[in-house]
Structure formats: structure tokens, C-alpha cells
Amino acid sequence: MAATKRMTVSQALVEFLGHQWTVDGEIRERTIPGMFGIFGHGNVAGIGQALKQVNVEQPDLMPYYQARNEQAMVHQSVGFARMHRRRATLASAASVGPGAANMLTGAALATTNRLPALLLPSDTFATRVADPVLQQLEQPWDIGLTVNDAFRPLSKFFDRVQRPEQLYSIALAAMRVLTDPVETGAVTIALPEDVQAEAIDVPIAFLQDREWHVRRPRPEHAPLARAVAAIRRAKRPIIVAGGGVIYSGAEDRLRALVEATGIPVGTSQAGGGVLAWDHPQNLGGIGATGTLAANRLAAEADLVIGIGTRYSDFTTASRTAFRNPDVVFVNINVASFDAYKHGTQLPVIADAAEALAELSIELDGHRISAEYAERIAQEKAGWDALVDEAFAPSGLSVPGQPEIIGAVQSASAPKDVIVQAAGSLPGDLHKLWRVRDPLGYHVEYAFSCMGYEIAGGLGVKRGLLADGDDRDVIVMVGDGSYLMLNTELVTAVAEGIKIIVVLIQNHGFASIGHLSETVGSERFGTLYREYDASARNFQGETKLPVDLAMNARSYGVDVVEIAPGPDAISALSAAITAAKASDNATVIHIESDPRVYAPGGEGWWDVPVPEVSTLPSTQRARADYERSRVAQRPLLGEEEGE
Template identity: 65%
Template sequence: MTVAQALVEFLGRQYTVDRIGTEQYRERLFPGMFGIFGHGNVAGVGQALKQWQATDPTLMPYYQGRNEQAQSHQAVAYARHTRRRATYAVSTSIGPGSSNLLTGAALATANRLPVLLLPSDTFATRAADPVLQQLEMPHGYDITVNDAFRPLSKYFDRVTRPEQLFSALSHGLRVLTDPAETGAVTISLPQDVQAEVLEVPEEFLAEREWRIRRPEPEAEDIARAAQLIREAQRPLIIAGGGVLYAFAQDELAAFAEATGIPVGNTQAGVGVLPWDSKYSLGAIGSTGTTAANALAAEADLIIGIGTRYEDFTTASRTAFQDPNLKFVNINVAAIDAYKHGTSVPVVADARKALIALREELTGYRVEGALEVRTAEEKQRWDATVDAAFAERHAPLVSQNAIIGAVNGAMDARDVVVCAAGSLPGDLHKMWRVSDPYGYHVEYAFSCMGYEIAGGLGIKRAALDEAARGAAENRDVVVMVGDGSYLMMHTELVTAVAEGIKLITVLIQNHGYASIGALSESLGSQRFGTKYRTLDKQTHSFDGEQTLPIDLATNAESLGVKVIRILPGEHVIDELAAAVAEAKAAPEGSGPILIHVESDMLIDAPSSESWWDVPVSGTATLESTQKAYETYSAHKARQRPLLG
């Protein structure tokens, strides 16, 4: 068989096995493959997929996409929703087809999410040289476009001889299924090698299981962590995405209930506790709640569980102000467990570590004053969000009220999706989540254009769950601003082609609201962030005349059902009704887009926190001078080394 035929059959027979407590789960590692064909893969992987479609279409189902980057986003979103038990492979042509995957590779690796990228490459034999779209480098003729994947991938290999396929896939899947190392795995496939014939051992094509490792904590580490917790007066848990990937949310709830230690969560950790849990302070850091940030400032011990401590989480290292602060970090990845000069790094599975730590702390509970403080700050923030959701501006409404209306119209099991712009910060603060799968915001790379493609990947995972009887179906609601929509909305066509019911709430505010607000706070007066006609005399886009674009009609032209909500006094009620109408549509009816306009100048409630973005140290603009004074004051509170 050819290299490509062996590749496809091999991928179709790979499974992950995962044990959570007494339950064991087994599922296909690759439920399918995305691909856009061109020279490089049309006669290789494309031929192999077609051949299997004719003989056994269940082995490796092929799915179309409209952009290679969007295909990788679908795969990553699928992986996150399945808690890294499954993902998709993505095949591309050479040249621009391959380089379109670079952003997807960076996103996957930054988020620690598995995706298998199979970019085609130029001829290994150089028989036809240079070929169309080949990159020629005079100082290194073996360099191709695909070498750009090396720093973006957790594993990279190039199969220049057919026999190399065996080890390349073995090493690649080892990394792909490793919770501590996972990310983008890129295997570069020269187009001539894909079509070459080789003898393939039967054992290579047999079914294989890849066990997801769940390492136990060291007893000494647990004992030391428990001692620090007992000695602390004001401990605080920061829960990240690692809690969810370890299926540890129930153990975290039991731990908080037993000890009384409050919990703040990162973007990836939203859903670790229901929003109304008495121990949940909600989001922490630059886009956090005042409740979580107030207790973080006073904490003398931070217990980080499954977090990589992004700068938003630590408010650029200003969130923690106790001079004697210590860290206990529980993480499956050593790079995160040792961050911030941790006093006790626990390199282990989050669920197993929480079980061991709760047993070690039998009889322990925080002082009553901390529980009272937790309840007071939580009540204050909940009232703040209630007021924001109740805002009624006209004719243009606030994004706060839009979020509240959508949140209220969705069921607890439904999933909200977002990635970039002002929405992620506002959702992190205010979105009320009851289900651990209910919140999916890509914020490690915060990639504009991820939203619709990512939502499609999540919906695929939800439909697969329902088909297996593993869970009831979920509606997936993408919330996206006009900026991100314009970056990449083409996968709506994919949803139309497959009849996938994906609900999109498109918020039109005629600009980049998030960066506009940031620009204003830095003294740059929202420069270059509005969608306006060009004043050629001043070469400015800062006028009041908005562009005559109609994104609702754009979506309709792609075959999407569109619900338009016009500005006025009843926008919020109409929006809630539109979401309910979209949810009532039957599965298989295709995508639905709800178009609503908002006022970008109405801010979300303050986090009473900070994010470090440098301000010009000298400037002639008075606005920049004032911004620098504010920046310097915040900078004085920054701690270069924590722990």
C-alpha cells in the first residue's frame, strides 16, 4: 500500500483509554479527518480517503472545510470538549495550504490541546525542483515552508522515506495523548512520499490503545502541602483548565465543601464549580470578579490547581499583595507546578491530588472569618452582575445586557463559545455557568476568527456524545463581535453543507471594542479601532460615518437562517426570544445567526484589577502623559518574583 493509505488506515484504528475512578472509557482518537486538497495531498491522502470511503466509510470519515486554519480550530475545540480524549487530523496541500495551519498550530500548543497536522511538503527526491509554491532558501535548500511549524509544535517530524512513517506516527501519538506534553503534532509529508508504495507490517495496522496517564501525587508532597494549608490564615484556590481535563470538578467541590477554602477560576477553569456555589468567587485576575480579586489581594497561600498562571490570572503579578505569600501548585505539567517559586510543587493528576489532599486534611477547616468574607464579597459581585444584566439602553444596548439575555435564554447544558475581543473578558466576569462543559472561551491564544469554527467543533463533539448515548445533546451558542466575524466566518458554509445546528449571536458595534478601550486607557484615543470611512484629508478613520456593511445579509448569502434584531426599546426581550426560537429549531436544520447591535462605549463592571500593557514613556499627547502616570502607579505594585 502507499504511505498515505497506511497513514489513513493506521489513524482509523487508534483509541484512547482513560480511567476515572472505577470507570474506564475507550473511544476513537481520530473520529475523522479534515482536508482541503491541492497539489501535494490530492494524489496521496486524498486518494487514500477516497479509497476507504468506497470500501469502509466508517474507518476515517472525511469532512470538508473552507479554510485550513478553521479546520484546525474545529479539531482543537473538539479535543477540548472531549477533555483531550479525541481530536481530528488535518490534511493540507503544500505552500499556502500548509502555512494556513500555522496559527492553528500555535493556538493548539498554547492551549495544551491535541491536534494532528499533516501538511504536505515539496518533493523529497527533488525530481521536480523547484515545484509550484516551493520556498527556496539559498543558505539551506532542505528548508521548506513546513519548517515554520517546528517552534509551534510539541512534536515535529518530516517523513522523507516511506519507512519513517512508523516511528513518526508512534512518537507523534505519544505526545498527542500525553496530558503534560500535548499540543500540535505536525508530521510533514512530501507529496512524492505520500504516493510511494511500501510493505506495511500487519501489527502497524492493528487496533492500538493509548492510555491517558493520570500520575499519582507523591505522599511527601501532599503532606507538605497540607501543612502549609493548616498554617495559612487566608488560603485561596485558583482553579484552571487542568481541573476539567482531569475530570476533577466533583473532587474540587468536595474539597471546598470540606475545608471552606474559596475558589477563583481562570478562563479555562470556568465551570469547575457552579457559579452559585457558596465557595465560588468566580473569575480571577484582570478579567475577574471583585470578589476573587479582593480575596487574592489578601491571601497568604495560593493553591493553584491545573493553572499555568497566565498574566491575566495574576493581573500581571499585581493580584497578590501579602508579603509572605506562598504557593502550592498542583499540575500534571512540571513547568506549571514550579511556577512563581512555589513552596510545594505537586506534579500529579489534579483529581488524584485533591483526593489525597482532602484525606490528609481530615478535620481541618478555615476560620469562620474567611467564610464570612467570602460570602460578603460574593454577594457584592452578584449584585453588580444583576445590575449590569438589567441595563436597558436605547436605541443601542450594552453588551452587558446582551450577555445577560443570552445567558438567561440558554439551558444549563448548553455551551457558550468565544475567543477574542471584548466578549471574553466580559463573559469571564459575568457568565453564569452551572455545567462544567458550559463555557468554552479560547483565551490562551485568543485568536480572532476561532469562534464559529470552534463552535462547529464543539457541536460535532456534542452530537457524537449524544449518538453514543454518553450524554444528552447540547445547543452550542457562539457569541462573536463583528471584528472576529470578519476575520473568519467561512465555516458557516460547512455547517450549511452538513445541516449542523450551530447558533451564532453576532454583535455588531462597528469596530474593535476591546482594543479600542485598551487604546483609550493607554492614551492613544482608540486610534485605528473604529470601522469608519477614510477621511483622505486627515488620513483618519476616526469620523462618525460607519461603513455601509450588512453582516446579516452576508450570513444569509451563505445559506444561514438569520434573525435580525433592530435597535430600539425592546432589543433585550427580542434577543431572548430569538435565542429561544433558535434553540427550538430541530437538529439537522442548519445554522442560525442572530444579529444585534450594541454600544461599544458602555463598559462592563470593573474587575478592580490591572493588566500590564506598556505606555509610551514620553509623548506630546496629553492623554498619553496622563496614562503613563496611571501606568507607573500600577507598575509600583507589580512583584517581579512571587513565592
């Protein structure tokens, strides 16, 4: 008879997770090196007890971390996973009902970003002996439905442990998805609170070390040959590099290919860092928030080589970026779902690093024309000059966001990581931030979740510390996003985790405020103002007397307030320098003018405007919308007008 160990389901799951290893080539690391948990009646006697027992008996097996919000637990896991190139993540355990529901946003974010996160929401009694329990959702048309069923469309894997014996197959299937570069995302195992505490004789084999080898498929010969032929025929090719290049560790191979061929590169948000900003072939961000250099060359490209990109609407500028009527797509992606996008007949289903290595061999001796190379250099030089102008201190009492970014850039070190997610900052950073390290740029823009920044920044820092990397993490966040989820600053204080938070206060929602103007809604509902009872809106001039610096100070972090004035930018640079020298988490508060914009990149984003309206502003916006939409096309390479 095989050896067994008498354990509860929770104890078995925690010990199992502590023995899972991801192997990626020569790299071997713990797949789940720690677990967050916020406890309630649903899990305090299950996962909570199991973590306590492990903490006493094997403290290094599954370290426990606190958080202040269940959503933030998942955000930290995603930030951690990004720094580990999807080889490792953290688990998050929550209680029944509201605790579990709080993780739904995090689950959607992880899945949308294709980043692994393990979610362990507690569930109501499997036996239903106590039914309904506190915090139980009841639906008379489906008594078995619980809050956790909401995770199904948000997860890449979902299952519920209804009986202890199911744990083995569910846990193994969950690990397969977590470590699969094609399928990874949120992985959810719902744990009924009674089953968590039930005992079972667990096979010792289930608790032993297990390795999960990351698949790095090479391209098939025929698809690769067709792609190579298309690249050799192209006169104006451009590469769109996405997060897949980062996750496969392919940045060196990408650099070798573009240096040999001269093909320029535009990056998605997730692809930031694939090349250093000053590399001759790096045109910067592409698409709706892209640079002039990238978008002008993309508009003329006869061949688009997508590598590890999912082609979001921002990357394609809502399908207006690639305007050549004869444009052809070569899509290199480990996932066939992405490789076949835009109707391409040239998909290459392969790992980015493996495909780039073989492309370099097959394209040996091939190079773009001297004329195209000169055009690339001119567009890049022109854009770099515009960024220099945007970064130059204006001397205004309340500076604009571009020069704030410039000050942070100048005071940061080459390997520092910038973290952002929502508002106007992602667009400005995509255009302006000069990335100098493959892991130096983390803008969560697949879900663009307000409130991600501080929690995600903590996860990024945890991921770096786990590798013995002491580079600084700089979180840039607007006041709107800060107010959504700032309590993880307490987590930073509790564990002595140093992050630098640049809190930009513009008294509202800068991004949506600007968008509101472009669609004719005149910033309605986007300003933080006192309620005007006579007008019945918040559009007045009286700003709210909110002291966000004091709020941050109350959490125990160091706070630096930059006073408005002509020296605000130099004071910000000095504050960043001081924060980098400190061992403590620091929040730097600065006011900004939300109406000072970054240079335009000739990108467009499709946000429909009402066809009819009594408002002149909306009527004008609709006319602009119709003009812009003329350039939109299905991106199937067909002739315009067909």
C-alpha cells in the same frame, strides 16, 4: 515472515490513525475519529486518494469532513478536543505551501491551549526531482528548508516522513505526544507529496488497534505532605482552578474538597465550569478580567493553591493579583513546567483528580475560620448583585454588551455551551457568564485568536454530537472577529450542524478600542469608519455600510436581525429561544454600544505605555501606568522592598 499489506504511505497513515484508541480509566474512545482535508497538488493524490479509498471500503474507519479554510480545520479540532477533555481530536490535511501555512495559526493556538490537534501538511518533493515545484519556498542558504519548518516552534511534536520506512516510528511518536497530558498540543507530521504516494509493505501489526492509556500520576508523599502542612497553616487560602481540573475530570473532587474546607475558588478562563456559578465557594473569574470577589480575596491571600493552571498574565493580573507580602504558592499540576512557576517551593506534580482525592483525605477535619467564611459570602453576594444590575435591560436603543450577555444567559439552558475567543467578550464573559455545567464554558483565551469562534463552535458541536449530546452551542462573536473568519458557516450548512451565533456589531474593535483609550492612543485605528483623506485616518463619524446580516444570510443559515430600540434585549431573548427550538444554524445580529462596560473587577493588565510623548492623552496614561505598576511583583513570596 510477518504478514504485510502493500499500501501507499498515505493509505497506511489513514488506516493506522483509524485504529488508535485513547483509554482514560473506564473510558475508551477513538483518538482520531475523523479528518478534515483541503486538497491541492500536494495531497490530492496522497491523503486525498487514501480518504476516498477508505470512504469506499471502510467508511466508518476515518470519516472525511470538509472545511473552507485550513486554519479553521485546526480550530474545529481544538473545539472538539476540549469537549472530549483531550481524549480525542481530529486530523487536518493541507496541501503544499499556502495551504500548509494557513494552519500555522491553528497550530500555535492548539499548543498554547495545551489541546491536541494532528496536522498533516503536505511538503515538497523529498527526491527534489521536480524542484522547485509550484508553491515551493526557496532559501539559497538552506535548500532543504520548506514552509513546514515554520511549524517546528509551534508544535509539541514535529517530524517529516522523508522515506516510507520512517512512517512507523514517526506515527507512533506522534500518537504518544497527542495523548500525553503533559506534552500535548499541535502534533505535525509533514508529508512530502511524492512520499505520500509511494508504496511500502506495511506490517499488519502497525494497522491493528492500539491503545494509548492516559497517565494520571498520583502525588508523591513528601511534596503532598508539605503542601498539606502549608494549607493547614494558612489563614486566607484561595484556589486558582485552571483547565487541568476540567481535563482530568476533577470537578467533583474539587467540589468535595472546597465544601469540606470552605476554601474559595477563583477560575482562569480555561477553568470556567469547575464549579457551578452559584456554588458558595465559587468567586468567579480571577485576575485581569476577574470579579471583585475573587480579586479582593486574592489580594489578601496568604496561600494560593493553583490547580491545573499555567498562570497566564491575565490569571495573575500581570503579577499584581496576589499582594500579600508573605504569599505562598502550592502548585498542583501534571506538568512540572507549570508546577514550579512563581518560584514555589511547594510543587505537587500530579494529576488534578488524583491530587484532590488525596488532599481531601489529608485535610479531613480542616476548615477555614468562620470570619473568613463570612468574608467570602459577603464578597460573593456583593458581586452577584452587581452582575444582576449589569444584566438588567437598560431600555437603550443600542444596548451595551453586559445586558446582551444577560439576555443570552437568561434564554440559554443550563447545559448549553458558550463559545468565545477574542475581543471584549472574553473579559465580560469571564466576569459575568454564570456557568452551570463543567463543559458549558469554552473561551479560547490562551491564544485569544480572532476568528476562532465560529470554527471552534463547530468543533465543540461535533464533539458533543460524537457523544450523542444534543445540547446547544452558542457562539458569541463581535464584528471584528466575525470578519476574520466566518466562512465555516458554509460548513455548518453543508453538514446540517446546528450552532447559534450571536453576532454583536459595534463597528470596530471594542476591546482594543478601550485598551487604546487607557494607553493614550484614543481608539486610533480601532474604528470601522470610512477613510478621511484630509485627516489621513479612519477616525471620522461615517460608519461603513457593511451588512453582516446579509453576509450571513448568503451562506444559507437562518438569520434574525434585532432592530435597535428599547425592546432590543427582549427581542434578543426571544430570538435565542426560537433558535434553540430550530434545527438549523442561526445567526442573530444585534448592534451594541462598545462604550458600555461591565462592572470593574479591580484587575490590571500590563500593557506598557510610552515613557515620552507629545500627546497629553499618552502622558496621562503613562502616569496611570506608573501608579498601577507599583503593585507588580515577582510573586516569589519575598518581602516587599527586598
